[in-house]
Amino acid sequence: NAGVMQNPRHLVRRRGQEARLRCSPMKGHSHVYWYRQLPEEGLKFMVYLQKENIIDESGMPKERFSAEFPKEGPSILRIQQVVRGDSAAYFCASSPITGFVETQYFGPGTRLLVL
Amino acid sequence: GDSVTQMEGPVTLSEEAFLTINCTYTATGYPSLFWYVQYPGEGLQLLLKATKADDKGSNKGFEATYRKETTSFHLEKGSVQVSDSAVYFCALSFLIQGAQKLVFGQGTRLTINP
Numbered sequence: 001n002a003g004v005m006q007n008p009r010h011l012v013r014r015r016g017q018e019a020r021l022r023c024s025p026m027k028g029h030s031h032v033y034w035y036r037q038l039p040e041e042g043l044k045f046m047v048y049l050q051k052e053n054i055i056d057e058s059g060m061p062k063e064r065f066s067a068e069f070p071k072e073g074p075s076i077l078r079i080q081q082v083v084r085g086d087s088a089a090y091f092c093a094s095s096p097i098t099g100f101v102e103t104q105y106f107g108p109g110t111r112l113l114v115l
Numbered sequence: 116g117d118s119v120t121q122m123e124g125p126v127t128l129s130e131e132a133f134l135t136i137n138c139t140y141t142a143t144g145y146p147s148l149f150w151y152v153q154y155p156g157e158g159l160q161l162l163l164k165a166t167k168a169d170d171k172g173s174n175k176g177f178e179a180t181y182r183k184e185t186t187s188f189h190l191e192k193g194s195v196q197v198s199d200s201a202v203y204f205c206a207l208s209f210l211i212q213g214a215q216k217l218v219f220g221q222g223t224r225l226t227i228n229p
Contacts, residue, residue: 059216106151
């Protein structure tokens with residue numbers, strides 16, 4: 001059973017460009033969470049999605065950031081018109097639906113560098 | 116709001132030393148508690164968890180006990196190894212309407228010298 005997959009692992013963008021980060025959850029997992037880790041800090045929740053639905057986006061910046069989890073394919077975190085402050089590691093996690101608090105399994109992350 | 120406070124790092128120990136990393140939390144209810152470990156350049160891996168008061172989570176020689184009275188979940192290991200060098204994150208989580216957000220502490224960097 002493959003773990004959570006994220007790609008690319010490293011992404012370099014110039015200011016004003018778009019960044020697209022992909023996450024494939026573990027097989028059988030229907031919940032996807034995105035977190036951001038700034039240098040030397042803990043992870044901060046951004047958004048929680050189920051297939052074709054955004055459930056909670058309370059941690060997403062109001063502008064330039066969007067997320068989706070289509071019926072087919074990976075979850076995508078999209079950052080438009082990137083700025084230097086977007087440089088961070090972005091982690092995706094997945095968990096199954098059970099009705100109980102479940103362990104979230106994390107991907108290796110995408111490290112975004114904005115020049 | 117809910118929050119997690121961890122012992123500030125970095126922490127440097129010699130091999131076979133005893134380890135404690137303190138973690139306390141603030142929450143309106145009774146969350147589940149987790150310790151995650153992050154090795155350089157990698158994602159987070161679950162180390163151990165506890166879902167109710169007085170539960171003890173354990174894995175790979177690490178232990179932590181959910182203490183409701185002191186709102187704490189301190190991580191301990193009796194004899195650390197060089198391979199334990201990593202960043203350790205304490206976290207809490209609630210299940211609310213199917214959503215489960217993890218709230219993390221700031222992390223504690225641990226270095227073990229041979």
